[in-house]
Amino acid sequence: MKNAVQNKYCSPEAIKRLALYLRGLKTLRGVNVKIISSEDITKILDVSACQFRKDLSFFGGFGKRGVGYEVDVLSREIERILGVNKNWPIALVGVGKLGGALLGFPGFSKFNLRILAAYDSDKKKIGKIVAGVKIEDVKKLKESIKEKKIKIGMICIPVERVQKVAEDMVRAGIKAMLNFAPVNININRKDVYISNMDMAAELESLIYFIK
Amino acid sequence: MKNAVQNKYCSPEAIKRLALYLRGLKTLRGVNVKIISSEDITKILDVSACQFRKDLSFFGGFGKRGVGYEVDVLSREIERILGVNKNWPIALVGVGKLGGALLGFPGFSKFNLRILAAYDSDKKKIGKIVAGVKIEDVKKLKESIKEKKIKIGMICIPVERVQKVAEDMVRAGIKAMLNFAPVNININRKDVYISNMDMAAELESLIYFIK
DNA sequence: ACGTGTGAACCGATTCACAGCA
DNA sequence: TGCTGTGAATCGGTTCACACGT
Numbered sequence: 001m002k003n004a005v006q007n008k009y010c011s012p013e014a015i016k017r018l019a020l021y022l023r024g025l026k027t028l029r030g031v032n033v034k035i036i037s038s039e040d041i042t043k044i045l046d047v048s049a050c051q052f053r054k055d056l057s058f059f060g061g062f063g064k065r066g067v068g069y070e071v072d073v074l075s076r077e078i079e080r081i082l083g084v085n086k087n088w089p090i091a092l093v094g095v096g097k098l099g100g101a102l103l104g105f106p107g108f109s110k111f112n113l114r115i116l117a118a119y120d121s122d123k124k125k126i127g128k129i130v131a132g133v134k135i136e137d138v139k140k141l142k143e144s145i146k147e148k149k150i151k152i153g154m155i156c157i158p159v160e161r162v163q164k165v166a167e168d169m170v171r172a173g174i175k176a177m178l179n180f181a182p183v184n185i186n187i188n189r190k191d192v193y194i195s196n197m198d199m200a201a202e203l204e205s206l207i208y209f210i211k
Numbered sequence: 212m213k214n215a216v217q218n219k220y221c222s223p224e225a226i227k228r229l230a231l232y233l234r235g236l237k238t239l240r241g242v243n244v245k246i247i248s249s250e251d252i253t254k255i256l257d258v259s260a261c262q263f264r265k266d267l268s269f270f271g272g273f274g275k276r277g278v279g280y281e282v283d284v285l286s287r288e289i290e291r292i293l294g295v296n297k298n299w300p301i302a303l304v305g306v307g308k309l310g311g312a313l314l315g316f317p318g319f320s321k322f323n324l325r326i327l328a329a330y331d332s333d334k335k336k337i338g339k340i341v342a343g344v345k346i347e348d349v350k351k352l353k354e355s356i357k358e359k360k361i362k363i364g365m366i367c368i369p370v371e372r373v374q375k376v377a378e379d380m381v382r383a384g385i386k387a388m389l390n391f392a393p394v395n396i397n398i399n400r401k402d403v404y405i406s407n408m409d410m411a412a413e414l415e416s417l418i419y420f421i422k
Numbered sequence: 423a424c425g426t427g428t429g430a431a432c433c434g435a436t437t438c439a440c441a442g443c444a
Numbered sequence: 445t446g447c448t449g450t451g452a453a454t455c456g457g458t459t460c461a462c463a464c465g466t
Binding site: 015016018019081090096098100101102105108111113176181182199201202207211 | 256293308311313317319322362395406411415417418421422
Binding site: 049064 | 449
């Protein structure tokens with residue numbers, strides 16, 4: 001077994017797969033499976049056995065030859081690699097229907113992801129508590145995020161205001177953003193990661209394939 | 212100019228980029244830009260000039276040498292390629308917070324994507340009208356989707372029930388699905404496309420990069 | 423002259439195939 | 445023997461660089 005090589009480059013695709021593996025492992029743990037082989041994983045996830053092995057071997061050898069991978073051990077290792085074993089508070093901007101739904105989304109809390117701050121420009125919403133989070137004025141976004149030392153943001157506001165809000169968030173110290181508006185955010189910084197959850201674009205590309 | 216070569220393989224990644232280009236083009240049209248060059252597009256989207264050209268040339272030559280691309284023409288062509296110039300009704304399963312938010316999501320209607328049917332298992336919700344759509348009993352999902360000839364589905368229900376519902380949808384004729392539950396759907400059919408909007412996995416992979 | 427369209431070169435990611443270890 | 449871990453081979457997608465058309 002080699003030591004983990006964290007300084008070499010690992011593709012974003014591979015990292016997303018790690019998160020996917022974690023899903024699969026949690027499911028297996030739920031039905032009390034203790035050991036899995038790379039071949040087994042192909043039955044529950046759309047991934048090839050050797051891709052699974054290669055992805056993991058990049059960070060070190062977590063399996064036993066002739067046996068397989070311990071579900072518990074591997075889960076913990078992947079959590080450590082991704083960094084999700086620590087708490088990563090999230091700031092949400094835009095508590096409309098979608099933003100409101102995300103505030104209470106059980107899929108987040110299950111994975112150590114907690115929305116700690118929410119912002120809106122609507123006077124009627126400011127001050128209210130939604131899913132345990134007090135909605136603040138978006139005007140105070142910068143100092144509030146800075147003060148709370150939040151590094152992750154989610155954007156659920158209309159297209160027109162997205163760019164400005166994103167810039168404010170970066171100035172406040174946000175390093176990663178999930179953008180739900182169908183527009184491209186322009187931030188020229190290598191230390192800031194933006195991921196677009198463009199649901200309409202996703203649907204549009206699906207349409208191409210079923211035609 | 213060569214004729215469009217639709218029989219050769221085009222990667223899903225490239226198709227997603229087409230949808231992205233469409234976003235950019237709509238924005239440009241909004242500010243009355245008539246012509247763009249492949250170099251210009253790099254200023255508003257994270258894509259290289261030659262990738263833009265290559266993606267488009269795969270489907271035929273839509274630009275003028277020495278000039279650029281007409282925004283109007285290119286928009287229409289991409290819409291035709293993707294197939295979004297026609298109406299593609301959508302069926303939504305699970306009208307919880309997230310499902311309810313998607314029902315009224317303006318980002319869909321803007322792009323010809325209309326949710327025409329919604330299903331839930333909650334007796335209190337069945338029969339109610341949300342965002343103009345009457346919620347039906349999920350038990351009647353199969354015949355209802357079949358009757359309405361819907362080909363696209365969206366899944367917003369708890370993990371445990373996802374696999375069964377997905378199978379029912381496929382049996383009813385659904386060819387493409389957007390899955391919002393953090394679980395992998397197993398459908399062994401090449402003519403059915405499943406796209407996972409796994410927001411938690413997305414966040415988890417972002418955490419890796421900001422660590 | 424200018425920007426598209428495209429074969430060729432390049433590069434990264436996936437898969438193969440087998441050595442190595444339990 | 446069985447399954448991991450991994451260099452080598454392969455595959456596909458991106459970029460280069462320039463011929464071509466306006």
